[in-house]
Amino acid sequence: MDNDRIEQILNEHQGQAGSLIKVLMEIQEQNHWLPREVLVEVSEKLEVPLSRVLRIATFYKTFSLTPKGRHEIHVCTGTACKVRGAQRVLDEVQELTGIKPGETDSDLKFSLETVNCQGCCSLGPMIEVDGKTHSKISPAEIADALKKYE
Amino acid sequence: MAHINSAAELEELRKGILSKIEPDKPCIAICAGIACLGLGNDRVISAFEEEIRKQSLETKVDIRATGCHGFCEKGPIVVIYPEEICYLEVTPEDVPEIISQTVVGKKVIDRLIYTDPNTGAKAVHQFEIPFYKNQSRLLIGNNPKINPKSIEDYLAIGGYSALAKALFAMNPEQVLEEIKKANLRGRGGGGFPAGSKWETTRNAPGEEKYVIVNAHEGEPGAFMDRALFTGNPHLVLEGLIIGAYTIGSHQGFIYTRHDTPQLRENIDIALSEAKEYGLLGENILGSGFNFNVEVHLDVGIFVSGESSALMRSIEGKSPEPRPKYIRTSVSGIWNKPSNLNNVETWANVPQIINNGSKWYSSIGTERSKGTKLISLSGNICNTGVVEVPMGTSLKEIIYNFGGGIPNGKKLKAVHFGGPMGGSIPESLIDSPLDFDVLSKLGTSLGAGDMLVLDEDNCMVETARYFLDFLSGESCGKCVPCREGIRQMLKTLTDITDGKGKEGDIELLEEIAGVVGEAALCSLGRSVPKPLLSMLKYFRDEYEAHIKEKRCPALFCKELKKGEL
Numbered sequence: 001m002d003n004d005r006i007e008q009i010l011n012e013h014q015g016q017a018g019s020l021i022k023v024l025m026e027i028q029e030q031n032h033w034l035p036r037e038v039l040v041e042v043s044e045k046l047e048v049p050l051s052r053v054l055r056i057a058t059f060y061k062t063f064s065l066t067p068k069g070r071h072e073i074h075v076c077t078g079t080a081c082k083v084r085g086a087q088r089v090l091d092e093v094q095e096l097t098g099i100k101p102g103e104t105d106s107d108l109k110f111s112l113e114t115v116n117c118q119g120c121c122s123l124g125p126m127i128e129v130d131g132k133t134h135s136k137i138s139p140a141e142i143a144d145a146l147k148k149y150e
Numbered sequence: 151m152a153h154i155n156s157a158a159e160l161e162e163l164r165k166g167i168l169s170k171i172e173p174d175k176p177c178i179a180i181c182a183g184i185a186c187l188g189l190g191n192d193r194v195i196s197a198f199e200e201e202i203r204k205q206s207l208e209t210k211v212d213i214r215a216t217g218c219h220g221f222c223e224k225g226p227i228v229v230i231y232p233e234e235i236c237y238l239e240v241t242p243e244d245v246p247e248i249i250s251q252t253v254v255g256k257k258v259i260d261r262l263i264y265t266d267p268n269t270g271a272k273a274v275h276q277f278e279i280p281f282y283k284n285q286s287r288l289l290i291g292n293n294p295k296i297n298p299k300s301i302e303d304y305l306a307i308g309g310y311s312a313l314a315k316a317l318f319a320m321n322p323e324q325v326l327e328e329i330k331k332a333n334l335r336g337r338g339g340g341g342f343p344a345g346s347k348w349e350t351t352r353n354a355p356g357e358e359k360y361v362i363v364n365a366h367e368g369e370p371g372a373f374m375d376r377a378l379f380t381g382n383p384h385l386v387l388e389g390l391i392i393g394a395y396t397i398g399s400h401q402g403f404i405y406t407r408h409d410t411p412q413l414r415e416n417i418d419i420a421l422s423e424a425k426e427y428g429l430l431g432e433n434i435l436g437s438g439f440n441f442n443v444e445v446h447l448d449v450g451i452f453v454s455g456e457s458s459a460l461m462r463s464i465e466g467k468s469p470e471p472r473p474k475y476i477r478t479s480v481s482g483i484w485n486k487p488s489n490l491n492n493v494e495t496w497a498n499v500p501q502i503i504n505n506g507s508k509w510y511s512s513i514g515t516e517r518s519k520g521t522k523l524i525s526l527s528g529n530i531c532n533t534g535v536v537e538v539p540m541g542t543s544l545k546e547i548i549y550n551f552g553g554g555i556p557n558g559k560k561l562k563a564v565h566f567g568g569p570m571g572g573s574i575p576e577s578l579i580d581s582p583l584d585f586d587v588l589s590k591l592g593t594s595l596g597a598g599d600m601l602v603l604d605e606d607n608c609m610v611e612t613a614r615y616f617l618d619f620l621s622g623e624s625c626g627k628c629v630p631c632r633e634g635i636r637q638m639l640k641t642l643t644d645i646t647d648g649k650g651k652e653g654d655i656e657l658l659e660e661i662a663g664v665v666g667e668a669a670l671c672s673l674g675r676s677v678p679k680p681l682l683s684m685l686k687y688f689r690d691e692y693e694a695h696i697k698e699k700r701c702p703a704l705f706c707k708e709l710k711k712g713e714l
């Protein structure tokens with residue numbers, strides 16, 4: 001990641017312990033994961049003990065302490081999508097990518113996560129790849145949808 | 151734009167905006183709600199822009215990307231003003247025809263309007279479509295009329311007039327009185343009267359007070375707050391500023407979803423526009439009242455929507471709830487009095503101030519007033535956001551607006567309130583939408599997410615699903631919740647796997663009782679609700695799984711299918 005951008009985020013919040021979550025979120029969004037050196041730097045700049053930084057960074061699934069794949073797949077398992085067959089969709093994605101929710105494959109191609117309701121329940125079951133929605137998807141259509149990603 | 155310095159200047163500005171509007175000029179309102187975006191409406195929008203350029207109509211036709219229109223099932227939705235012709239499931243390929251036939255030629259394209267799947271009847275206008283007909287879209291109905299990124303659109307429909315009224319024609323006590331008399335109850339789940347909460351914070355000792363919008367919306371299947379806030383951010387903001395004035399707060403917070411970029415963008419734009427116009431910041435509308443707002447993002451865990459956890463999170467700490475014997479209205483963020491309300495609760499405030507509590511309390515039932523936004527989803531023909539007066543029967547919602555159950559299946563249950571709510575059976579769907587009636591039946595209105603379940607859903611599996619959800623979303627701080635959920639989940643998983651034993655139901659009831667009593671926050675205390683409601687109405691299904699190793703809904707893979 002662009003170190004200048006990290007520096008900039010940190011400088012904006014220098015000494016503001018209360019901005020911890022906000023800062024981690026911004027870095028996660030920019031870099032897609034939180035390297036340990038960055039967490040140390042967050043701790044120093046915001047004047048928050050490293051233990052607290054680590055606690056927050058490890059507890060919430062929004063944050064990742066390992067690099068993510070080039071493409072992030074989110075399978076919605078919210079209620080509406082579940083009722084419309086999300087589990088079979090998830091099974092199929094796992095089968096095709098060989099990874100489980102929370103994992104990244106060894107070629108760093110795909111990362112997989114389950115998410116709760118994305119607010120478009122009329123499109124369920126649905127998956128999102130790099131933010132693009134594939135709506136009313138059936139297990140049979142998934143291979144085709146994933147083929148596009150390199 | 152200069153800072154507006156009085157109520158009179160606001161009205162001047164509004165007049166100016168209205169005078170620029172040409173009522174006969176065609177305007178194409180394209181839904182850019184989340185579902186429509188998911189259906190690729192960005193391509194529809196670009197197609198319109200391109201076609202307008204091609205036909206050199208730039209000065210003759212306006213385009214407006216709006217918030218959610220509600221009828222998500224049939225998106226992308228396009229409404230053409232001034233005739234208000236409504237087209238559904240519009241594709242980029244339809245666009246040239248819409249421009250030349252409808253916008254220029256004033257002809258309706260039959261194929262794109264709504265056709266009733268049962269009667270074949272057609273509907274040209276939005277309000278004639280059964281989904282919309284008889285809704286009371288007081289809060290969300292303006293979405294098609296405004297571009298959420300433009301404060302001028304909000305001002306054009308009368309925006310911020312309630313704020314001006316509150317600041318200049320009422321004192322804080324009078325505003326509070328109005329909200330109390332309106333009996334506005336919180337829309338975030340508990341149904342707690344907003345007026346008394348405001349009063350507690352107002353009267354709490356200390357100069358510094360905070361007001362907060364809870365826009366976390368963590369319940370799966372709930373999307374109405376997002377639809378409302380993304381589509382009409384100023385409405386919520388106006389309610390918040392009025393609340394701050396009433397309570398005596400100068401600092402507000404919006405706690406919202408990190409994973410919904412359009413929502414975040416529209417909130418940011420609304421805040422900066424409001425500030426620029428002098429509706430936010432120092433000396434609002436020249437009244438001497440100062441109020442600022444900061445946006446905070448959730449970290450993607452359900453429990454952070456709980457009031458005390460949310461406030462911890464705003465402090466930059468991890469969102470763990472604390473015991474409720476100290477109320478957050480008295481001691482919240484940094485131990486200062488903090489009033490938290492849901493998005494929809496705040497959005498109700500401007501109309502109460504504009505129209506009065508008497509008008510407001512004429513809508514709804516004896517103890518549940520106003521309209522309610524419902525996220526209708528599951529096994530239903532029309533998924534979407536419905537807004538109806540409190541008291542509307544569930545049956546009407548399912549059949550009139552929702553269009554019934556798809557694929558000729560039978561309705562089995564209605565589940566409200568997600569993992570903290572409850573299910574009621576088909577036999578009770580004549581019940582009205584009402585906080586107290588639903589809670590007596592063992593469910594709760596929750597935030598307004600209504601999940602419709604057809605006969606293929608297994609009620610044991612559904613309870614297991616909610617507990618599985620909660621086991622990942624609880625903060626894990628208190629033992630009853632952490633261990634209780636784990637044990638209940640294990641027992642239910644066994645039952646769905648065909649390993650249920652005699653006594654499991656009683657064991658579940660016992661653990662549910664303890665967790666419900668002993669957990670620290672309302673997440674834990676609500677954990678038993680889905681299960682207990684299902685045991686109340688669907689006990690035979692649980693028994694069939696355990697005693698006959700049979701799943702009546704033919705859902706559980708490990709069990710013998712159907713009848714013995």
Ligand SMILES: Cc1cc2nc3c(=O)[nH]c(=O)nc-3n(C[C@H](O)[C@H](O)[C@H](O)COP(=O)(O)O)c2cc1C
Pocket residue numbers: 335336337338339340341342344364365366367368369452453454455456457458490491492493495496597671672673
């Ligand atoms: C686990 C949990 C999650 C909650 N999530 C939300 C939420 O996402 N949005 C919301 O408005 N209220 C949520 N609530 C309710 C809030 O704690 C609070 O009661 C509500 O925001 C108050 O607003 P109201 O009085 O306007 O309803 C949640 C409660 C619990 C226990």
Ligand code: FES
Pocket residue numbers: 076077078079080081082116117118119120121122124126370371372
């Ligand atoms: S449940 Fe999947 S989008 Fe709502």
